[in-house]
Amino acid sequence: MIEIPARRGKAARLRKGQMVKVINTTGQQVVDTWAFNASDLHEFMSMEHSRVAIGRIIPVVGDTLVTNNRQPILTFVEDTSGGIHDTLFAACDRWRYELLGCAEYHDNCTDNLAAGLAELGLAPPETPGPLNLFMNIPVVDGNRVEVRPPVSTRGSHVALRAEMDCIVAFSACPQDMLPVNGIAMRPTEAHFEVLD
Amino acid sequence: MIEIPARRGKAARLRKGQMVKVINTTGQQVVDTWAFNASDLHEFMSMEHSRVAIGRIIPVVGDTLVTNNRQPILTFVEDTSGGIHDTLFAACDRWRYELLGCAEYHDNCTDNLAAGLAELGLAPPETPGPLNLFMNIPVVDGNRVEVRPPVSTRGSHVALRAEMDCIVAFSACPQDMLPVNGIAMRPTEAHFEVLD
Numbered sequence: 001m002i003e004i005p006a007r008r009g010k011a012a013r014l015r016k017g018q019m020v021k022v023i024n025t026t027g028q029q030v031v032d033t034w035a036f037n038a039s040d041l042h043e044f045m046s047m048e049h050s051r052v053a054i055g056r057i058i059p060v061v062g063d064t065l066v067t068n069n070r071q072p073i074l075t076f077v078e079d080t081s082g083g084i085h086d087t088l089f090a091a092c093d094r095w096r097y098e099l100l101g102c103a104e105y106h107d108n109c110t111d112n113l114a115a116g117l118a119e120l121g122l123a124p125p126e127t128p129g130p131l132n133l134f135m136n137i138p139v140v141d142g143n144r145v146e147v148r149p150p151v152s153t154r155g156s157h158v159a160l161r162a163e164m165d166c167i168v169a170f171s172a173c174p175q176d177m178l179p180v181n182g183i184a185m186r187p188t189e190a191h192f193e194v195l196d
Numbered sequence: 197m198i199e200i201p202a203r204r205g206k207a208a209r210l211r212k213g214q215m216v217k218v219i220n221t222t223g224q225q226v227v228d229t230w231a232f233n234a235s236d237l238h239e240f241m242s243m244e245h246s247r248v249a250i251g252r253i254i255p256v257v258g259d260t261l262v263t264n265n266r267q268p269i270l271t272f273v274e275d276t277s278g279g280i281h282d283t284l285f286a287a288c289d290r291w292r293y294e295l296l297g298c299a300e301y302h303d304n305c306t307d308n309l310a311a312g313l314a315e316l317g318l319a320p321p322e323t324p325g326p327l328n329l330f331m332n333i334p335v336v337d338g339n340r341v342e343v344r345p346p347v348s349t350r351g352s353h354v355a356l357r358a359e360m361d362c363i364v365a366f367s368a369c370p371q372d373m374l375p376v377n378g379i380a381m382r383p384t385e386a387h388f389e390v391l392d
Contacts, residue, residue, distance in 0.1 A: 048243070048286035048325040056339050057284065068323075070291040088253065088284075090244035095266040126322070127264075129244040139335045143252050 004031065006189045007174035009112025011120050013038065014162035014194060022170065023191040024081060024134050027154035028182030030173040031190050032091050032109040032130040035065075035073050038165040041122065043067045045074060047087040047129040057139065058085050064163060065131065073166055074131075078159035081152040086135035088145060091127050092175055100177045112171035122167065133158055135173075135180060149182045159195075200227065200386045203370035205308025207316050208390055209234065210358035218366065219387040220277060220330050223350035224378030226369040227386050228287050228305040228326040231261075231269050234361040237318065239263045241270060243283040243325040253335065254281050260359060261327065269362055270327075274355035277348040282331035284341060287323050288371055296373045308367035318363065328369075329354055331376060345378045355391075 001023075004010045014020060014035075022031055037043035046068040053070065054063040060083060064075040090096075091113065097106035110127045117124050136148040160168075170192060176185045197219075200206045210216060210231075218227055233239035242264040249266065250259040256279060260271040286292075287309065293302035306323045313320050332344040356364075366388060372381045 046286065048284065051284050051341060052286055052292070055341055057335060057341060058339050068286075070289070070295060088244065088247050090242065090248060090264075093266070096248070099266060129325070139253060139338055142335055143254050145247060145251055145253060 001191050001193050004170045004172045004190045004192065006172055006187050007107040009116030009169060009171040011116035011167055011169040012192070012194055013120070014166050014168055016162050016165050019077060019159050019161045019195040020168055021157050021159045021193045021195060022133055023155065023157045023193070024152045025155065025191050026188040027152055027156070028150050028184070029188045029190045030135040030150060030175070030181055031133040032171040032173055033133050034113060034128055034130055034169045036124070036167045037067060037073070038167055041167070042125050043069050043071070044128045045131065047131065051087060057087055058083070072163035074160045075163060076158065077161050078157065081134055081156040081158055084134070084136045084151045086132035086137040087129070088137055089132060089135070091130045091171070092173065093127070097177070102177065107174035109171040109173055113169050116169045116171070117167065120167065147178050147180055149179045197387050197389050200366045200368045200388065202368055202383050202385045203303040205312030205365060205367040207312035207363055207365035208388070209316070210362050210364055210390065212358050212361050215273060215355050215357045215391040216364055217353050217355045217389045217391060218329055219351065219353045219389070220348045221351065221387050222384040223348055223352070224346050225384045225386045226331040226346060226371070226377055227329040228367040228369055229329050230309060230324055230326055230365045232320070232363045233263060233269070234363055237363070238321050239265050239267070240324045241327065243327065247283060253283055254279070268359035270356045271359060272354065273357050274353065277330055277352040277354055280330070280332045280347045282328035282333040283325070284333055285328060285331070287326045287367070288369065289323070293373070298373065303370035305367040305369055309365050312365045312367065313363065316363065343374050343376060345375045
């Protein structure tokens with residue numbers, strides 16, 4: 001079991017066929033998730049291509065997410081979290097917190113992706129739109145998007161199967177100015193486990 | 197008035213404050229639209245950042261779309277098309293048509309973006325998720341996405357104001373295997389006009 005420390009990022013290598021179980025340890029923590037083709041980081045899991053492939057904005061068990069080349073990369077194989085995730089919102093970044101009124105540096109998922117990959121000696125070619133596990137951004141009346149607290153519970157998880165050799169990266173989202181990580185707005189750690 | 201030929205791409209430079217009027221000449225033609233910071237093409241209009249900024253998946257008059265650095269780039273100032281556009285779907289590409297069963301090369305918006313910029317001596321650093329003007333992809337029951345014919349009418353238009361010096365690029369989407377461009381599935385030309 002590997003910790004994604006609160007407000008930080010972590011990455012791991014997956015071989016095709018391996019699974020990664022992402023655990024919402026404390027129940028209300030959003031985990032921004034990315035996946036890159038291990039042999040070419042310019043090919044990565046893409047939300048705008050995945051929505052076309054799965055015909056949904058929120059993946060369900062059985063759905064296979066695809067890359068910007070429309071190749072299968074991760075399949076949802078288990079979900080005990082209540083099934084609410086987000087594919088619509090960009091990863092938070094320094095500009096996001098500046099716009100929210102933060103005068104000093106704020107931890108953010110974009111920098112966490114880079115830091116997680118750096119531990120593996122890699123650098124992201126860019127920050128792809130993430131799969132925001134456990135994040136609750138409903139589309140209301142077919143258009144409006146709202147930021148709501150997660151519906152996930154303590155210890156619930158999602159399991160994803162690698163459809164190609166890939167690098168997965170996670171960020172325990174440090175958002176503490178909006179109720180992205182629950183109404184307490186207190187970001188916590190999360191965990192993941194690689195299974196053969 | 198500049199033609200975006202059927203199944204092709206076209207690009208233009210806009211100075212901050214100029215407007216571009218995008219005309220749905222025949223009424224049912226989707227126009228994939230991109231905008232890049234003229235001084236750094238790695239900064240471009242981003243749908244995942246814009247959805248956060250505007251709080252909607254479909255922009256309305258008054259909404260300002262932003263870049264991947266969350267800077268204002270284009271503002272919706274007029275819309276006579278019925279207000280239905282798409283920010284969820286990736287631009288079509290050769291892989292999309294291969295997956296739809298097309299054995300030979302098929303014109304596609306990704307290649308059209310590159311060709312449009314090439315006429316200005318430029319190359320896109322990647323294919324950002326486009327603003328799909330006039331494209332009708334409703335989110336049904338808060339999750340399912342459907343491909344429906346446009347609701348726009350002959351000669352209707354959208355006007356966008358540049359919030360920075362930028363390059364705008366358009367593709368008259370060549371999709372003829374799904375009713376993206378109307379139930380006749382017959383892609384046509386569209387037009388645009390730059391206004392001071």
